[in-house]
Amino acid sequence: MRDMLVVGGGYVGLSMAVAVKQAAPHLDVAVVEAAPEHVWRKDPRASAIIAAATKMLDVFGIWNEIEPTAQPITKMIVTDSKTSDPVRPVFLTFDGEVEDGKPFAHMIPNVAMVGALRGACERLGIEITHGLSATGLKTLDTHAEITLSDGSTIETRLVVACDGVRSHLRDLAGIKTVHWEYGQSGIVTTVEHERPHNGCAEEHFLPSGPFAILPLKDNRSSLVWTETTADADRLVRSDDLIFEEELERRFGHKLGALKVVGDKRAFPLGLTLARAFVAPRLALAGDAAHGIHPISGQGLNLGFKDVAALAETIVEADRLGLDIGSINILERYQAWRRFDTFRMGVTTDVLNRLFSNDLAPIRIARDFGLGLVDRLPGLKSYFIDQAAGTTAAGNPRLLAGERI
Template identity: 80%
Template sequence: MLDMVIVGGGYVGLAVAVATKQAAPHLSIEVVEAAPEGVWQRDERASAIIAAATRMLDVLGVWQEILPEAQPITRMIVTDSRTADPVRPVFLTFDGDVEEGLPFAHMVPNVAMVRALRGACERLGISIRHSASATGFHAGSTSATLTLSNGELLESRLVVACDGVRSRLRDMAGIKTVRWDYGQSGIVTTVEHERPHEGCAEEHFLPSGPFAILPLTGNRSSLVWTERTADADRLVASDDLIFEEELQRRFGHKLGALTVVGSKKAFPLGLTLSRAFVSSRLALAGDAAHGIHPISGQGLNLGFKDVAALAETIVEADRLGLDIGALNILERYQTWRRFDTFRMGVTTDVLNRLFSNDIGPVRIARDLGLGLVERLPKLKNYFIQEAAGTKAPNNPRLLAGQAI
């Protein structure tokens, strides 16, 4: 019998495995991944990793491997305008450091992150099963039985579901969700531009949704471009000339001519919050527990916060000789994470509804609000520290840069 099986071999699942095994080497841990070996290497996306998450990755021994491919965000600007506006006034700016030498976030290619975490799994002796998904789950009094698509049965004291926003494990455990669709899709791609971005990230609030420009290494940027779903599908299906023309209208000309160098993909956007994060012998982490709008760039970072809290909960219970899969142990993790997740889900939902429209009085009110924050340094500093995750009360040790 295994101590822990993690279903889902993305960055959250791998990080749970590494964080737990590093602190408790005697625990037997396996990762089950539905995708065939090597598919992760095709992921062209990049993610914003906040300062608290980089501290955790450093403790896990993978950040130095990731760092050469990471681009620090040295500054961020926020505008609120229409696509056709000739000038986009800047309503809010953030300096990039939360403390000396610590940027509030880095942009990291997903491939670099997964590669480093998989390498850590290999060094720690964590096996990864590929091309296998969970088709059955049964929780007993002392262990859970997991049925895989290849016919294998795995018995484990604890199963961790990191299998995405449409988690089959969550459904099999009977955990309900609160869910709605925004009628928007996020277009994700990578562009090259003539002039350097100097580490500056931009978020333009446009009537159809936020348009985020996130710096990558070199003269490249990652885009998260929100449009109404029908328009997003049309844009992704269009030829490169039309796509780049529409892109330039939103991106602007400050970085010169643009060239799309990555594939164009559109992902439907919605809000999904699990009503519970745990059940008997099962814990949810990452998108299996919550899926939020990308307007704040916090989706993956919420998952890393889950990793830090869950690993600490498991390791501390194990050190006390307690059953790591017992419901009363897992409820400590749920208590730790559920309020923060609910708060972030509500915040992103309100922000998206507030900014994804062109209603005159609403625009005036939100621009006044942005201007007020810009003129109050203490309030602005609070928001940047909150976004970086460095000053959150009751932070797990990993997020503070401490070993469990």
């Protein structure tokens, strides 16, 4: 019988396995991943990782491997305008450091992060099984039985569902969600430009939704471009010339000529919050527990916070000789993470509704608010510290750079 089975081999699932196995080497931890073994090597995307998450990766012993590929975000600017506006005034500017020489976030290629996490799993002896999904869940007093898509079963004391926003395990456990669609899709791609970005990230609030420019290494930037779903699908299907013309209308010419160098993909955007994060012998983490709008860039980082909190809960229970799959133990994790997740979900929902429109009174009010924040250094420092996750009350130890 396994001690813990993680279903889902993305960043959150792999981090979950590493966090627990590193702190409690005697526990039998395994990962089941639905995707074929080498699919992760073809992921062209990059992710924004906050300072607290890099501390956790450092505890795992893999940040030194990831850091050479990471682009520090040294500055962030926020504008609010129409696509047709010839000038986009900057309403809010954030310096990117939370400490001297330490930026509040980095942009990291997904391939580098997953590769480093998989290497950590191999060194710790964590078995990863590919090409199988969970199709059945049976909960008993002492363990759970997971049925896989090949008909085999695995017995485990605890199942951690990291199988995405459409989590099948969540459904099998009977956990309901609060969910709605925004009628928007996020276009994700990578572009090259002539001039250096100097580590500056930009977020333009346009009537169709936020348009984020996130710096990468080698004069490249990652885009998260929000449009109505119909327009996003049309843009993704268009040829590169049309796509780049529409891109330049939003991106501008400050970084010179642009060239799309990554796949163009569109992802429907919505809000999904699980009504419970735990059930007997089961815990949800990452997108299985919450899927939020990318307007704040906090989706993956919420998942890393889940990892740090759940791992600490499990390891401390094990050290006390308690049952790590007990609902009483798992409810401690739920109490730790539920409010923060709900707050972030509501915040991103309100921000998206506030900025994804062109009503004049609302524009005036929000621009006044952005300008006010820009003139209050103490408030700006508070927001950047909150975004970096470095001063949050009750942070798990891993997010403070401490071993469990």
